Amino acid sequence: MRIRTTGIGAVLAAVTALAIAAAGCGGSSSGGNSGGGTGDEGKPQYGGSVVIDRVADSQSMDKTTVFDNESIWVFEQIMEPLYTVTKDGKDVEPWLATSYTLSADKKTYTFKLRPGVKFSNGQPMTSADVKFSIDEARKEDQGWGFLDIAIKDIEAPSPDTVVIHTKYPWSPFLADIALFANAVIPKDYGGETKKQFYEHPVGTGPFMWDHWTKGDELVLKKNPNYWQKGKPYLDSVTWRVVGDDNTRELQLEGGQSQVDEFPPFQTVDKLKSTPGITMTLFPSTRTDYMMMNERVAPLADVHVRRAISLAIDRAAIIKSVLFTYGEPANSFMPPQVPYYDKSTPGLQYNLDQAKQEMAQSKYPNGFDVEMLLGKGSADEHSYGQIIQQSLQQLGINVHFKQVDPSTEFANEQEFKYELGFSYWTMDIADPDELVTFAVDPNSGAKSFYTDYSNPDVIKWTHQAQHEFDKTKRQELYTNIQKQAAEDAFMAFLFYSPYRYAYTDKLHGFYVYPTGNYHMEDAWLSK
Amino acid sequence: MSVAAADAFVEAEIAEPRHGFRTRWYRTPAFVAGCVIVGTILALAILAPVIAPYDPNKQDLQNILADPSSKHWLGTDQLGRDVWSRMLYAARIDLRVGFLAVFLPFVIGTTLGAISGYYGRFGDTIISRLAEVVVAFPFFVLVIAMVFVLGPGTRNIYLAITVVGWVSYMRIIRGEVLVAKRQEYTLAAQAAGLSNARIIVRHLLPNVITQAIVFAMSDIVLDILLIVTLGYLGLGIQPPTPDWGAMIAEGQTFITVKWQLSTIPGVAVVITGLGLSLIGDGLADLLRPE
Amino acid sequence: MDLPAYVARRLLQMVPVVLGVTILVFFMIHLVPGDPARTMLGTHASPERIALLHKEWGLDESLPAQYVKFMQRLVHGDLGNSLFYRVPARELIVDRLPVTLWLIGYGTGLSILIALPLAAIAASKRDAARDQVVRVVPLIGLGFPSFWVGIMLLLAFGLNMGRLFPVGGYGEGFTGHLRSMFLPALTVAIAISPILIRSLRASLLNVLESDYITTARAKGLPERRVLVRHAMRNAVISTVTILGVNIGYLVGGTLVIEQVFALPGVGQLMINSIFQRDFPVVQGVTLVFAILVVLVYLITDVVHSLLDPRVRFE
Secondary structure (H helix, E strand, O other): OHHHHHHHHHHHHHHHHHHHHHHHHHOOOOOOOOOOOOOOOOOOOOOOEEEEEEOOOOOOOOOOOOOOHHHHHHHOOOOOOOEEEOOOOOOEEEOOEEEEEEOOOOOEEEEEEOOOOEOOOOOEOOHHHHHHHHHHHOOOOOHHHHHHOOEEEEEEEEOOEEEEEEOOOOOOHHHHHOOHHHOOOOHHHHHOOHHHHOOOOOOOOOEEEEEEEOOOEEEEEEOOOOOOOOOOOOOEEEEEEOOOHHHHHHHHHOOOOOEEEOOOHHHHHHHHOOOOEEEEEEOOOOEEEEEEOOOOHHHHOHHHHHHHHHHOOHHHHHHHOOOOOOEEOOOOOOOOOOOOOOOOOOOOOOHHHHHHHHHHOOOOOOOEEEEEEEOOOHHHHHHHHHHHHHHHOOOOEEEEEEEOHHHHHHHHHOOOOOEEEEEEOOOOOOOHHHHHHHHOOOOOOHHHHOOOOOHHHHHHHHHHHHOOOHHHHHHHHHHHHHHHHHHOOEEEEEEOOEEEEEEOOEEOOOEOOOOOEOHHHOEEOO | OOHHHHHHHHHHHHOOOOOOHHHHHHHOHHHHHHHHHHHHHHHHHHHHHHHOOOOOOOOOOOOOOOOOOOOOOOOEOOOOOEHHHHHHHHHHHHHHHHHHHHHHHHHHHHHHHHHHHHHOHHHHHHHHHHHHHHHHOOHHHHHHHHHHHHOOOHHHHHHHHHHHHHHHHHHHHHHHHHHHOOOHHHHHHHHOOOOHHHHHHHHHHHHHHHHHHHHHHHHHHHHHHHHHHHHHOOOOOOOOOOOHHHHHHHHHOOOOOOOHHHHHHHHHHHHHHHHHHHHHHHHHHHHOOO | OOHHHHHHHHHHHHHHHHHHHHHHHHHHHHHOOOOHHHHHHHHHOOHHHHHHHHHHHOOOOOHHHHHHHHHHHHHOOOOOEOOOOOOEHHHHHHHHHHHHHHHHHHHHHHHHHHHHHHHHHHHHOOOOHHHHHHHHOOHHHHHOOHHHHHHHHHHHHHHOHHHOOOOOOOOOHHHHHHHHOHHHHHHHHHHHHHHHHHHHHHHHHHHHOOHHHHHHHHOOOOHHHHHHHHHHHHHHHHHHHHHHHHHHHHHHHHHHHHHHOOOOOHHHHHHHHHHHOOHHHHHHHHHHHHHHHHHHHHHHHHHHHHHOOOOOOO
């Protein structure tokens, strides 16, 4: 009768839904090995275009002012620096310059430029271009100028020589010079205004400008005048914006794109066993932290901070949120950075010790605290909830404040938060930028927005900036890391890799610990 | 005769016969079926603290993303929480949210729509233009602003939905009233000297409210879905409180590896929507004049 | 009633409405915490750098002064420059508008194609088996959020079953758009159809069982003709009302679908610029969106009055 029909209707509805879901999921992974390795197999072939799907769009190609990776990783294919970061992230190697000499007082660097380098428009690169580029980049009142602060002036005595004087001995100098902001562009912007120039920048890099439809795709094409003979192999590279994780994966599987940037951790296993796809985890300099605002009473107590850090079960987070693809962080510096000390005693999970620390603090019975969560990542919600449960055991009641991304950032930077999450990835192959940011309360970030202030640590940080002897420098950074770990100024959470899934047909694709990649080494097999 | 008696006399003359609610409701299969479905879900929701096998927020990090088993009837989610328990508790939240979020807009919208459609002229202009301002306003800016002013939480979502939601009802009722006021029974009532208020409330509304009720039933589900979308964007109900929307949104990132996490709460929403639609149809049947 | 005069009057009334919306949004979005300079600079923010950006963007002036500047530029058709992209906001919006319009139009069209015949089938024999099925099955579309439906469609048709449709993207050329936009439009249609079917069926039943139709039948007019001419006309009125009422929800709903199908539309632009506090873009999109919605309401009212002779607006 009618009631029964309606009942059947409900069952029909549910069954249809499940059927669609099942049909959808049936064919996507049939197991088997993922063919091809991460290395280059066979001889590189020429031709082809690569489409890279990424989460967000670039903001601008102005290398002197933008900070977002989506912009940086693109314009690095167009404009190149004198020296560049090595594959292991620990050093720099010659690139547009072939060598340098350092004066005895350590304040004058003389660079020899590589002969035969041309811009993509055919013009030869000279020292005048280098001087112009770095002078523009180091203007203090903008963007990346702060990294070039040690530079006093630049001279171009001959077309293939550049001389740079620093104000004081500055050991991070070579790493700073390798920064993308200091890449070489034509003198005087090739006759255009700065704004016009960066709408279609010209450089010595393997690829040159094609077009950019904002929010959709950015296309670069092969530079026929590239100085590395025989490269690049690809005809063009396209970066496309696909915000939804699932769609990115499907586009890769469907052949619409060749690279899926940052597939979520839970799909890594599946992608590893999908035929035709290579899933690679590249060691990265990404370190995740939970910041504790020392302007909030209980968090100023070092025993409280130590207790919190000891109560966090990092292994559990890595297992359930990163699906085992990560390592607990023992230092605020990641392993891929020079002078990282792997014996740094960053606090790890130990609930008994945590309780002891709480007992020694001024708040043995716990307290209420607010944790800031943003739209930024679904992961943040997950480990926020895990940490909430952990801290419960110490009598610390965490309640969440959920805000949209712009508010999250602003609040952290204005110290309007109690517990918050953040992360760091290295821009240069030198610890100084991170260390100054993280533990120097006089830097713009006020110790990573925690207000942490330890006079010894601050002293060592400044000393290390002028120390050229590698052994002595290591000692200083070892002390800094050790003290920072014992003061538990932040809870160091974990190190995680860069995740890239790409077609088996792509070879020579390698992501550096700083996050960038050299597309001139990449090629497609037919 | 007193005015009231006169009114009653006139009404008896021109009133359209309407079947009594009490005599027929249990004979309408759609309505009964709907009540059964919604009633069951309501019962499960109310009894959740009693029948749920686990604490919905208890994490079991060693046992995440487990498949259904005798220990966990619907498996576990990405933090090892029991899905079945979370579903039960989520029902409490979602049913409450759905009904509350619809109630005020329904009342406000119907009132304004009746006024707007019946009286027309300046009142209509003001109300209609106000409606346009409200609808043209980007909803997410409103939600973010409310979260800022009032703090995060479900209360703001109700407020935001109320501020925006009354417009649909207003438009529907207004449209129907515009037609109904030209009908014979209205003209007759006016000719007989019945007050406008009485005409609207006792004669027009029962005829025109059908469409609004039908819409209200879907609107409940739409509101639940709206909160799901807010959750997808990170503006929804706070974790770790379980609600079907948050479960769908959180499960979305696992769709290609564990699609049940998003689908099961979705099915719950579908079934709730089904029950509500049946009630809506049933009510429409009962209230429809012959 | 004089139609042209009515339309003219409504268009004039559109101005204060749209203005009202933009003023409200302007002040709301500026007063909510969240600084585009901080978002842009990220971990590299410093008070000096932030102040510099504020100056460059004119954010260091008072709010009313900023609003005046905004209006002055608006009169020249200039919406200001996007803080993040540093190109005119108008350019960004104009580039993306066609995509969103395609999505809404295609989706609405599909939903009518689905809903009308189904509602007619259901209404033709009330409470019969086919009526029950038609009323229940579309509820799937109502119960699942559109991002779920979208991904399921992609999995089913984009990847498997012969790769009929591309996985997201806008496509090139008219036929390219038809093909690429089919799945997202279908997602939109699946979301609206249940409501449409439901109300169409209700209004069709009302008409079919009214005296009007019974008389026509008694006079011996062929049933088909009766159905098509009289019932359908009323059905269109209901459709127009329902769709018009839902236009706000529709346009807002497209942003999720744009996200899933990687469509470079206005919805995406809107949500990203709100989260980033890209004020000029937020204001620009709000303006365009407001005009669109108000126009649709006007069209709904006009169609309603044209089709239903019983209705007259004053």
